[in-house]
Amino acid sequence: MNPYPHEPTTLPRAPKALLFDLDGTLYRGDEPVPGADKLIEALTARGLPCWYLTNNSTRTPSQVADHLHRMGIPAKAEQVITSAEAAAAYAKTRHPAASAFVIGEHGLQEAMREAGFRSPEGGAADIVVQGIDRSLTYDRLTEALGHLLNGAEYLLTNPDRQLPVEGGVLPGAGSIAAALQAASGVEPTVIGKPSPILMDFALARAGVAASEAWVVGDNPLTDIAAGLAAGCPSVLVLTGLCAEEDWRRKCEAAGALPDLVCRGPAELGAYLERYLRTE
Numbered sequence: 558m559n560p561y562p563h564e565p566t567t568l569p570r571a572p573k574a575l576l577f578d579l580d581g582t583l584y585r586g587d588e589p590v591p592g593a594d595k596l597i598e599a600l601t602a603r604g605l606p607c608w609y610l611t612n613n614s615t616r617t618p619s620q621v622a623d624h625l626h627r628m629g630i631p632a633k634a635e636q637v638i639t640s641a642e643a644a645a646a647y648a649k650t651r652h653p654a655a656s657a658f659v660i661g662e663h664g665l666q667e668a669m670r671e672a673g674f675r676s677p678e679g680g681a682a683d684i685v686v687q688g689i690d691r692s693l694t695y696d697r698l699t700e701a702l703g704h705l706l707n708g709a710e711y712l713l714t715n716p717d718r719q720l721p722v723e724g725g726v727l728p729g730a731g732s733i734a735a736a737l738q739a740a741s742g743v744e745p746t747v748i749g750k751p752s753p754i755l756m757d758f759a760l761a762r763a764g765v766a767a768s769e770a771w772v773v774g775d776n777p778l779t780d781i782a783a784g785l786a787a788g789c790p791s792v793l794v795l796t797g798l799c800a801e802e803d804w805r806r807k808c809e810a811a812g813a814l815p816d817l818v819c820r821g822p823a824e825l826g827a828y829l830e831r832y833l834r835t836e
Contacts, residue, residue: 571833574606574763576789578750578774579621580613580721581797583822589628590796592822597630599826603833607636608763610772612715612749612779614641614688614730615662640714640749641665643758644686645672647748648712655683658704660690660697660733665714681707687737687745688714689730698736705741715749717779751782760787773825775799777811785813792817794825 577583583593600607609632611621618637625632641661645668648657657674659666665688676682682704690697705711718731734745748754760767767788774780775797784791793799793815799807801820808814819825 570769571829572605572771572790573769574608574765574771575600576608576610576756576759576763576770576772576784578772578776578780579609579611579625581775582773582780582794583609583625583630584628585797587628589630590794590822592826594629594631596822596826597632600829601631605829605833606763607632608759609637610750610755610759611637612640612717612755614639614644614665614668614714614749616664617667618642620664638755638759638762639664639668640755641668641688643755644688644712644714644748645669645674646758647746647754648672648674648684648686651710652683656680657684657686658682658701658709659686660693660701661686661688661714662690662692664688677704682709684710684712685737686712686714687730687734689720690733691727693733698733701737702740705737705743711737711741711743711745713745713747713749715779716747717749750779751786753783753787756783756787756789760789777804777808777813777815781808781815782811782813784815790817791815792819792825794818794822795820796822 583590597607618634621637622632622634641664649672656677657669658677659669685701685704713734714730716731717729719726720729770789771792772784772789773792775794781791781793795801795804
């Protein structure tokens with residue numbers, strides 16, 4: 558594997574779509590990654606579809622698109638694919654007329670409401686759908702536990718146990734899940750990366766085969782592992798979790814070596830430009 562994009566590597570063909578991770582890849586919190594806006598503008602001008610995948614279930618696609626716009630990155634709500642949307646779609650295929658107890662913030666609540674799910678309203682829930690909830694109370698946790706012990710199916714938006722924030726980290730969705738698993742003995746079905754459920758949902762939305770979509774992200778454990786498991790060519794960018802001196806160690810530890818490594822958007826853009834000219 559050639560670590561930087563000076564010559565073509567083992568990537569089989571130019572992509573028909575790109576599936577971008579967000580935080581750590583196109584922005585860091587409220588700051589855009591340098592060159593991310595120019596990369597997306599150039600790809601859009603070429604007619605190459607860009608899709609935005611996130612494990613974060615707190616915001617709706619419209620809110621995510623607005624966040625990208627504020628940083629100069631062009632995006633439409635229909636290009637954003639969240640773990641909340643994928644969880645609602647997965648639940649609907651399995652329980653089309655179910656009641657759902659939801660632990661989560663606005664994005665997950667809205668996705669489940671738009672999919673037609675009703676709350677149990679004092680009765681037994683058919684499913685418990687859980688994401689991060691920074692206002693979670695002990696009473697809500699207890700109620701979720703009761704539904705799980707009564708046989709409800711358990712869906713988890715993403716397994717991340719930590720949520721990086723400015724100045725530190727918060728307990729993530731996976732930390733809440735760890736408590737519910739320990740108390741109930743019920744293993745959740747994970748929807749977000751590295752699960753194939755989110756990837757399959759994204760590929761169907763994009764209308765491309767796995768081999769035709771490049772996954773671009775900064776995290777070997779989620780982005781790269783998800784891309785490789787789905788059969789997508791995968792590109793690691795050194796703009797978030799990994800640096801030049803440790804990316805290989807972190808990828809090997811995750812068991813997820815990417816097809817290509819780029820220092821950032823500019824290198825990825827230059828590589829794609831050369832690659833597309835050979836098609």
